[in-house]
Amino acid sequence: MSTEARLRRFSPAQRLFHVTLMLCFAIQSATGLARLFSETPWGQGVGRLFGGYEASLTVHKYVGLCMLALFVAHVLYLLATLRRRGLAAVLGPDSIAPAPADLKQFFQHVGWMLGLTNHPRFDRWGYWEKFDYWAVFWGMAIIGGTGLLLWDPLASSALMPGWGINLALWVHRLEAALAMAHVFLIHFFIGHLRPHSFPMDMAMFEGSVSLEASRGERAAWVERLEQTGALPGALVQPAAPARRLLFLVFGFAVMAFCLYLLVGGLANVTRVTW
Amino acid sequence: MSASRSRRRGLHLLLGLAAVLAAWPGWAGAAEEVTSPISRYREREMSTGFYEEYEVRPRRMLPYVPGGPQARKGVVSASTQVSALVGLGFLSDAHQGIKFYERRTCQECHPEQARSMHATRAKITCRQCHGGEPMASVNHYYSPLNPIRRHAYVCAKCHAGASASFATYVVHEPLPTSLATQKSFPLLFYVFWIMMALAVGTFALFIPHALVWGLREFIHKIKEGRHEH
Numbered sequence: 001m002s003t004e005a006r007l008r009r010f011s012p013a014q015r016l017f018h019v020t021l022m023l024c025f026a027i028q029s030a031t032g033l034a035r036l037f038s039e040t041p042w043g044q045g046v047g048r049l050f051g052g053y054e055a056s057l058t059v060h061k062y063v064g065l066c067m068l069a070l071f072v073a074h075v076l077y078l079l080a081t082l083r084r085r086g087l088a089a090v091l092g093p094d095s096i097a098p099a100p101a102d103l104k105q106f107f108q109h110v111g112w113m114l115g116l117t118n119h120p121r122f123d124r125w126g127y128w129e130k131f132d133y134w135a136v137f138w139g140m141a142i143i144g145g146t147g148l149l150l151w152d153p154l155a156s157s158a159l160m161p162g163w164g165i166n167l168a169l170w171v172h173r174l175e176a177a178l179a180m181a182h183v184f185l186i187h188f189f190i191g192h193l194r195p196h197s198f199p200m201d202m203a204m205f206e207g208s209v210s211l212e213a214s215r216g217e218r219a220a221w222v223e224r225l226e227q228t229g230a231l232p233g234a235l236v237q238p239a240a241p242a243r244r245l246l247f248l249v250f251g252f253a254v255m256a257f258c259l260y261l262l263v264g265g266l267a268n269v270t271r272v273t274w
Numbered sequence: 275m276s277a278s279r280s281r282r283r284g285l286h287l288l289l290g291l292a293a294v295l296a297a298w299p300g301w302a303g304a305a306e307e308v309t310s311p312i313s314r315y316r317e318r319e320m321s322t323g324f325y326e327e328y329e330v331r332p333r334r335m336l337p338y339v340p341g342g343p344q345a346r347k348g349v350v351s352a353s354t355q356v357s358a359l360v361g362l363g364f365l366s367d368a369h370q371g372i373k374f375y376e377r378r379t380c381q382e383c384h385p386e387q388a389r390s391m392h393a394t395r396a397k398i399t400c401r402q403c404h405g406g407e408p409m410a411s412v413n414h415y416y417s418p419l420n421p422i423r424r425h426a427y428v429c430a431k432c433h434a435g436a437s438a439s440f441a442t443y444v445v446h447e448p449l450p451t452s453l454a455t456q457k458s459f460p461l462l463f464y465v466f467w468i469m470m471a472l473a474v475g476t477f478a479l480f481i482p483h484a485l486v487w488g489l490r491e492f493i494h495k496i497k498e499g500r501h502e503h
Contacts, residue, residue, distance in 0.1 A: 162440045178472065181477065
């Protein structure tokens, strides 16, 4: 292990949110697909992991509830941050809120990919990271909301007409399909497969990134830390090799499971009565 | 000064919201059966099927019209025989006069209805809802599936306490992708395609974005490798 300088990027709370979300998401994908694909041997096989078709729904409901609790906890965390740091938490450069500069950087980044412009000087969060964050946010609201309606159709049809169940189920399915495809294809590609991250970008597990690499990728961020004198305070020790190995194994196990779901799902779409 | 004004504006907003809510058509509420102003049939009640004097006719709450508004008659692509029948959809025996009815399965003549989730997932048979012979048209006055009593006579057999609102669930859900659904269940059609557009838009943008990005980094890496030699 080199003793390169590491720059702190995620707080322990943020890492905890991510890892819990990741586990919940994988379980919800598997149990949801087990229900959707229950007519196919593949779907029945996935269901068996959770105790069958009926039990998959029970698992799906309670893990879904955990996910919503996580969402609520995250919103409280956001409010607490807002209170502590004031409006700067939203408008400042450390904010995950979308800003006009993101659009500009998007075009500049595409220009750079095509060899037309210089690499944009990203600050702490790139536009794709902001998109991922907010995609989860709206996904949680939509999937969680329709999920609550589907929890007990008898009860929810007292709040809305019964045909709302037909709509809720389709919205639930489609938004979930969108979320899974986005995570399993794009999020995994960016986090694992692209040469910068290969075999795995551990920032979200370790909490820190290499200072040297960040100078190139997120020039505006490092420069800002240097100018405000916050840089020395933001440097941390790298994780122990054993921990890094654990992250790697864990990350790959979850990814392999999710890719199994992606491939199996795609291979079986035509066998489901839609 | 400005604080009090914004407070007043907030109050107006709340009042407006309350007015909208009060004027909102009570979808599900209107379909509920009310015995007295205080105690009402609630959804948890195990249905007796005997409602008579308390009955209100549930609104059909139609975002869904089988076959679309124009196609009220003719569920199956009509044969001459069928189109000769008068008052289709209101018959005491929906299959009266239909040849070879006894020799064929429901699915052969009604493939569209066979795709329902009750059949594919729970293996519920047609007769568990539609009953024995003679099988009445859905809208026949005494049909158990008539929306007046569907919840009590049919759904409540398995979904204890089914309310009239619950019974408006569209059991034979039309395919949301099909153009005919735009007429029969427009909400489902538009909800489906809006979600689809969202997905297609996301992937049309981010899949090429990820691939070109990866390629670019790959080329960089090769070039750097060459410089080092």
